[in-house]
Amino acid sequence: MSESDTARIVVRLEPARILIGPHGTMLRAREFFEAGLYLQNNADRFSPVGGFLTCRAIELALKAYLFARDISRRHVRRLGHDLTRLFIEAEVRGLAHYVQFAPGDIAVVIQTGRDYSEHRLAYFDVAWVVGGGFEPSPAILERVATALLAALEPVCRDAAMGDGDPLPLR
Secondary structure (H helix, E strand, O other), X not given: OOHXXXXXXXXXXXXXXXXXXXXXXXXXXXXXXXXXXXXXXXXXXXXXXXXXXXXXXXXXXHHHHHHHOOOOHXXXXXXXXXXXXXXXXXXXXXXXXXXXXXXXXXXXXXXXXXXXXXXXXXXXOHHHHHOOOOOOOHHHHHHHHHHHHHHHHHHHHHHXXXXXXXXXXX
């Protein structure tokens, strides 16, 4: 190969794309949860951000579980930030085998989830609150997030280590 031939060779390096697995996703969920708790316990004023962070933790915990159950990233991505759809998908794939919720808790999370998925908690809208927007219940969101993290973190860690759960996929 002559020097003129090698001058025409172009090598393009694409940016690396690293996808975190179920356990990495669960660790991000825990970080959002801890940040939300910190804000709720230390803010000297009302802020919907703590509720937003806790909803994000719930979202990521459910997505981590779905990844651990071998649901494709494409399918999970299509569910978006919709907590209702995420809970339904997780329930279909055996969530109740791992975690039980207090009566009514999921209904509150789903109602909060509507405002969460429409970004009303992230971009606080005074007209929405004055017009009757649903204020998230920090205690219920915290209880649901705590239950999800405690029950599903071992499942996600085992899936990441290749020690899959024997619960059959439906």
